[in-house]
């Protein structure tokens with residue numbers, strides 16, 4: 001018998017303290033006893049957004065006022081194929097409680113990984129912990145100019161994810177700059193990944209490592225610890241597959257648009273980008289000709305957000 005296909009709408013609901021609400025599945029249910037993002041199956045006549053609204057009313061007694069797509073996860077369970085259509089909800093009315101007797105709990109994002117979730121939930125937990133705006137630093141040789149440019153970016157955008165990309169610096173200067181960048185990011189509540197070898201994390205306590213697509217394709221296994229991020233540059237499905245094999249936490253996918261920095265690369269465009277995001281097994285940031293003004297459009301097609309080098313440069 002062919003496996004059933006189940007389409008589920010679920011929510012990452014945030015409170016004003018930035019915590020996320022999780023609920024415990026009843027012990028007799030499928031994936032029973034595990035924690036989940038509240039939600040449930042779509043009725044045949046419903047869209048994901050409609051099902052989400054109904055489920056959160058039924059399960060938590062809240063009324064959604066605004067919901068934005070967060071991530072869509074395809075997963076094959078032994079008895080079914082599941083599509084988890086997950087939304088970010090920050091505006092709602094009512095105080096959520098377990099209407100069906102289930103335990104519910106507000107949890108700090110950093111504490112989410114301590115809770116046992118169903119196997120399909122890995123990418124959701126990653127997406128919940130990631131910002132939507134990602135800036136990649138440009139090649140700037142002068143240290144003072146670098147500091148003022150990064151400070152400008154951090155002051156203009158809350159909760160940024162920053163990638164320190166500085167190919168032209170010597171290893172020694174890269175490390176010095178990484179320490180400085182980390183200090184600035186910490187002071188502004190931003191996260192930092194280093195574009196380079198995983199061993200850099202032994203020297204600098206940044207949030208993770210970003211691999212070039214070349215380094216991604218030649219890597220045999222993940223050598224970045226589980227409590228740090230591993231990300232990679234990707235341009236096609238083969239690289240997305242390798243990122244999944246390696247256990248990347250998220251990727252950039254480029255070039256989304258024509259970009260002067262890579263004039264010969266084949267532009268992906270929004271249509272194929274959407275399909276590749278749907279195919280990807282982890283959160284995806286669109287990159288290439290993008291600015292942080294593209295975040296809403298990227299999110300509307302299922303991406304985590306947008307990465308940008310241009311947005312890093314002063315106006």
Ligand SMILES: Nc1nc2c([nH]c(=O)n2[C@H]2C[C@H](O)[C@@H](COP(=O)(O)OP(=O)(O)OP(=O)(O)O)O2)c(=O)[nH]1
Nearest residue numbers: 008010029030031036037038039040041118120121
């Ligand atoms: N809601 C939710 N379901 C999840 C998550 N992760 C995960 O694998 N699932 C699976 C478990 C179930 O097979 C399916 C969701 O079904 P459900 O039991 O919540 O559906 P429902 O609320 O409509 O309940 P019911 O009326 O069918 O009892 O998706 C998650 O984070 N949230």
Ligand SMILES: [Mg+2]
Nearest residue numbers: 038039040041
């Ligand atoms: Mg449910």
